[in-house]
Amino acid sequence: MPNQNPDSSISPSSSEQRVAEHNVAIFWDLDNKPPKSFPPYDAAIRLKKAAQKFGFVKYMIAYANRHAFSYVPPSVRAQRRDRKTWNQLETKGVVKPDEPYICRVCGRRFYTNEKLINHFKQIHEREQMKRLNQIESARGKRRVQMVAKYAMKMEKYKCAARDILTPKVGYGLADELKRAGFGVRTVSDKPQAADVALRSQMVDMMDRRIVECLFLVSDDSDFVEILKEARLRCLKTVVVGDINDGILKRTADAAFSWQEIMMGKAKKEAVSVVGRWKDQSVLQRLEWTYDPETEKKSYYNEIESEDSDIECLSSGEYGSLLDTENDGAWWELDSRTKEVKGPSE
Known part of the structure; x- marks a missing residue:
């Protein structure tokens, strides 16, 4: 039987982690942010192109109830x-x-x-x-x-x-989003049903650590806690909405408006945003932090290693070598060498 890593069931492998570092997931709250001013297919394609600047778009999910799909702008x-x-x-x-x-x-x-x-x-x-x-x-x-x-x-x-x-x-919202590659899911007509489903999906992906960047399309402040949780787990967050000074945009690492998405401005700004993220990660790896427990352990380890060397010397482990090389006092070395070399001369 092949050898199995006992920790494989607990944490993902290094190759999976490297792949997840470049994955992006788009979560679209259609109840809160439908593409009213733009054709659905064009909006979905431009949204995907903007998200691709942050990594490989692996998941595209849109949630709404039946009223959002039957609504006509x-x-x-x-x-x-x-x-x-x-x-x-x-x-x-x-x-x-x-x-x-x-x-x-x-x-x-x-x-x-x-x-x-x-x-x-x-x-x-x-x-x-x-x-x-x-x-x-x-x-x-x-x-x-x-x-x-x-x-x-x-x-x-x-x-x-x-x-x-x-x-x-409606006006073909679901079909147009599916044509663009989104997975469209209909929820019940209960209040906040789409928000609950989206939050559950986002938490599940964070628990499995299969994405590095969460791309949220919404202006709903109920997603603030999810964004904070994602940042605590060292995930990047991007928000697309029309409220310029909203709490979601203040919490996220990057934010864009629908106008910036449709004009292509978000794609250009995403390059500089990703560059700043890379610089921050490099600085964090180079930053020195003082850990008292670690320093204490290393200090005592050094003392123990010095004591062990002294004990070895005192116990005579190196005594035979010292006796063969220096079997006399240092002031007698020159005279003894002369005595040895005298007859040959």
């Missing part, structure tokens, strides 16, 4: 009203588009947006539902083969439906 509602009005004018022939609308699935052209929508629903949406039903009814190897067969068509449909069809619930 005023700007999106205004765009939908304008689009509906424009479609009515196109149907009546009052206005004409500069270029025809092209179906991104089959390539057909339409001169009104309403005709494109009707075509997409009557043909391509039905085809998509038929494919999904076939995959759902299949089992085993046949199911795997059908998924592989329809993968490209289904992905093409999803990309086209994202721009043509209006989401039945």
Whole structure:
């Protein structure tokens, strides 16, 4: 049987610790900080790019209840009203588009947006539902083969439906965040349910020591204690929010606003922030601290080693060597050497 390290179950190995030193986890409180002013997919991608400047983004988690996913921002509602009005004018022939609308699935052209929508629903949406039903009814190897067969068509449909069809619930927040790589999790409608789930996830990752940097998107002051706990465990913390002088930003090691994230300013500032962190870690390793207990032990160890040397000399461990080399008094050495060398001369 191979040898096992008895401490492996208690603490992670050195290789795991080295890997964890460069890992970043993004925690997004969608109940408190949804991307109202920006498209969800663009906001998620820019957030990920900013977090990548602090290390390897290993975890991206977003929590919210169903109300956050069904909410439609005023700007999106205004765009939908304008689009509906424009479609009515196109149907009546009052206005004409500069270029025809092209179906991104089959390539057909339409001169009104309403005709494109009707075509997409009557043909391509039905085809998509038929494919999904076939995959759902299949089992085993046949199911795997059908998924592989329809993968490209289904992905093409999803990309086209994202721009043509209006989401039945909300404005596609969950789907857009999933497309960006986030793990979206829905919690109960109880108050602070998302905060409790996020805090539990953050504590679990800190206990397992699998990340070095916590990237929190929220303005909720309930996360202050978690940030303090992370700093006590020597983890780095970054906060993204819109409250400039909030308690979260004062507690975290670094803080940015949504505007800085979307403009790319956070990516540039992250380089200098990481440089300061590295300098601080180097100074901490070089800093000398006085520990009375350690100094006392080293002092007594030195005394004991000197006493042991004296005891060895007095006990005669080195006596034979001293007797052979110096078997007489020091004033008799010259005369004895002359006596030995006399006859030969």
